Amino acid sequence: MNKLIDLVNENLDRFMEINYPENIFKSMRYTVLLPGKRLRPVMCLETCRMFGGNIQDALPTACAIEMLHAQTLIHDDLPCMDNDDFRRGKPTNHKVFGEAAAVLAGDALLTFAPQIITKHSKNLGAEKLLKILEEYFQFAGAYGVIAGQVVDIESEKSEPLNPCETLSYIHTHKTADLFKLSIRTGAIIAGAGEKQLNIMTDYAQKLGFAFQIADDILDETSTFEQMGKTLGKDKAAGKLTYTNLYGLDRAKDDLNNLLDECEKLLSENGIISDVFSQITGKIRIR
Amino acid sequence: MNKLIDLVNENLDRFMEINYPENIFKSMRYTVLLPGKRLRPVMCLETCRMFGGNIQDALPTACAIEMLHAQTLIHDDLPCMDNDDFRRGKPTNHKVFGEAAAVLAGDALLTFAPQIITKHSKNLGAEKLLKILEEYFQFAGAYGVIAGQVVDIESEKSEPLNPCETLSYIHTHKTADLFKLSIRTGAIIAGAGEKQLNIMTDYAQKLGFAFQIADDILDETSTFEQMGKTLGKDKAAGKLTYTNLYGLDRAKDDLNNLLDECEKLLSENGIISDVFSQITGKIRIR
Numbered sequence: 001m002n003k004l005i006d007l008v009n010e011n012l013d014r015f016m017e018i019n020y021p022e023n024i025f026k027s028m029r030y031t032v033l034l035p036g037k038r039l040r041p042v043m044c045l046e047t048c049r050m051f052g053g054n055i056q057d058a059l060p061t062a063c064a065i066e067m068l069h070a071q072t073l074i075h076d077d078l079p080c081m082d083n084d085d086f087r088r089g090k091p092t093n094h095k096v097f098g099e100a101a102a103v104l105a106g107d108a109l110l111t112f113a114p115q116i117i118t119k120h121s122k123n124l125g126a127e128k129l130l131k132i133l134e135e136y137f138q139f140a141g142a143y144g145v146i147a148g149q150v151v152d153i154e155s156e157k158s159e160p161l162n163p164c165e166t167l168s169y170i171h172t173h174k175t176a177d178l179f180k181l182s183i184r185t186g187a188i189i190a191g192a193g194e195k196q197l198n199i200m201t202d203y204a205q206k207l208g209f210a211f212q213i214a215d216d217i218l219d220e221t222s223t224f225e226q227m228g229k230t231l232g233k234d235k236a237a238g239k240l241t242y243t244n245l246y247g248l249d250r251a252k253d254d255l256n257n258l259l260d261e262c263e264k265l266l267s268e269n270g271i272i273s274d275v276f277s278q279i280t281g282k283i284r285i286r
Numbered sequence: 287m288n289k290l291i292d293l294v295n296e297n298l299d300r301f302m303e304i305n306y307p308e309n310i311f312k313s314m315r316y317t318v319l320l321p322g323k324r325l326r327p328v329m330c331l332e333t334c335r336m337f338g339g340n341i342q343d344a345l346p347t348a349c350a351i352e353m354l355h356a357q358t359l360i361h362d363d364l365p366c367m368d369n370d371d372f373r374r375g376k377p378t379n380h381k382v383f384g385e386a387a388a389v390l391a392g393d394a395l396l397t398f399a400p401q402i403i404t405k406h407s408k409n410l411g412a413e414k415l416l417k418i419l420e421e422y423f424q425f426a427g428a429y430g431v432i433a434g435q436v437v438d439i440e441s442e443k444s445e446p447l448n449p450c451e452t453l454s455y456i457h458t459h460k461t462a463d464l465f466k467l468s469i470r471t472g473a474i475i476a477g478a479g480e481k482q483l484n485i486m487t488d489y490a491q492k493l494g495f496a497f498q499i500a501d502d503i504l505d506e507t508s509t510f511e512q513m514g515k516t517l518g519k520d521k522a523a524g525k526l527t528y529t530n531l532y533g534l535d536r537a538k539d540d541l542n543n544l545l546d547e548c549e550k551l552l553s554e555n556g557i558i559s560d561v562f563s564q565i566t567g568k569i570r571i572r
Contacts (some may be wrong), residue, residue: 019428019429020433021433021436021437021440023436023440024428024432024433024436025428028428071393075389075390075393078386078389080384080385080386080389081386081389098366099366100364100366100367100439101436101439103361103364103366103367103389104361104432104435104436104439106393107357107361107392107393107396107427107432108427108428108432110393110396110397110427111396111422111423111426111427111428112423112427112428114400114419114423115420115423115424115427118416118419118420118423126412126413126415126416127412129412129416130404130412130415130416133400133404133419134401134404136397137397137398137400137401137404138401140397141393141394141396141397141398141401142305142310142311142314142394142397142398143305146310146390146393146394147306147307147310149390150307150309150310150387150390151307153386153387153390154307154309
């Protein structure tokens with residue numbers, strides 16, 4: 001896992017070179033290179049490896065997904081959104097570069113990321129490259145991550161009619177969709193078949209959901225030092241979160257049950273992955 | 287020209303259907319469907335026709351470019367950018383839907399636009415489709431429109447060392463790049479050769495530059511009713527504009543000289559286009 005993380009960091013550093021106009025590239029680079037777990041790109045590379053692909057082929061896509069993830073962080077942190085001052089232990093993008101630059105850096109990443117894929121994955125051939133871009137557009141846009149963020153913001157303004165269903169929608173799109181993008185593109189690059197793609201999509205949905213439940217739990221139970229961002233805001237605001245809705249004990253049970261299902265899904269289908277075992281292990285909360 | 291505009295409007299209406307979550311699609315649709323000249327999509331369709339292509343093949347790309355143009359308007363109008371309340375005679379996106387929704391609508395359009403291209407242009411084949419997407423990423427992103435906007439914002443904060451060069455950079459990227467995207471993709475869809483592509487890129491650069499000079503002139507000389515947006519702000523703020531830098535008379539001369547060059551470029555190369563004649567005619571200021 002650490003080897004994959006190093007590989008991602010090396011390549012992110014390489015892809016995020018500073019060009020003119022310097023300020024926009026500096027602002028993009030700042031958030032993309034903040035220290036992070038690189039979970040999404042690692043999942044992309046590992047899925048590619050699991051299905052017999054060459055991880056070098058998945059590197060541009062893996063890095064592009066981390067850039068897209070950074071884009072969502074930059075815009076979610078804006079004053080008009082969650083208004084957060086810290087992210088990964090550092091000041092948020094707009095705190096360093098100003099609001100206008102943060103909006104533009106996010107915009108730029110949305111086209112820079114797929115440009116990295118097309119520029120550096122020519123060897124995959126046009127057909128496969130196009131498939132990957134279609135996945136990117138689907139999960140990055142109004143049917144994906146953004147749908148989740150929109151419903152999240154709306155649920156803060158007025159209480160949803162069906163909070164359980166709404167929360168499930170938010171978690172599916174805001175979090176699980178980027179997991180699906182990572183895992184599905186890794187599988188597509190390796191040339192996995194439809195059946196394998198379906199299994200891994202199911203896996204990504206469960207893992208993404210579990211990850212978000214864990215995040216909600218940690219928001220309530222950990223410290224700024226541990227998480228690198230301001231915590232407890234959601235709880236205090238009575239925001240729609242898994243722990244606010246179901247309580248801490250039920251949240252922990254559901255989290256660990258989902259992770260059990262994830263592990264079962266792989267073992268039942270004869271898929272062995274040390275990296276995914278480590279990921280589920282890290283998300284688990286006892 | 288009016289037939290092409292109608293065709294664009296019909297298809298924009300069709301592509302911008304409202305899905306769940308409704309608010310994001312409503313917000314995207316609002317700005318994309320504001321009444322406008324549809325200059326960019328018309329140029330895309332007309333270039334495709336000029337080089338022997340079928341304009342039906344260029345419709346998704348033409349509409350996608352109008353969506354991208356709407357995206358730049360939504361984000362440029364935000365309070366942290368130009369802070370504009372009116373656009374095309376109507377309240378700006380964030381005035382109607384709020385700032386968070388406006389940021390997200392712009393984000394969504396950045397991936398929705400190329401998704402429209404891939405979904406509805408399958409008949410072009412993967413190779414050509416990929417070429418069009420590459421053009422989109424290049425001109426929409428940090429090397430294109432956004433580069434122009436970044437340098438524009440920076441030039442407001444501190445006076446640039448070389449104002450003429452800086453203004454030329456801003457106009458090239460903020461305005462001419464979307465003209466290049468429109469015209470180049472139209473030519474690529476029609477299967478135009480490298481020589482034709484170069485001529486039309488040169489043409490797009492000159493036309494885009496002329497268009498921006500005309501916009502700077504009109505900002506100073508026309509009324510809110512004529513333009514549908516608040517005017518004179520740039521002049522008052524001493525902003526870097528063509529008229530502030532060179533004066534009104536020189537601006538008019540340069541504009542009309544550029545338009546002459548545009549017309550010469552087509553006639554010298556035996557390219558006849560009634561639509562482009564109408565466009566240069568409309569931009570001309572006596």
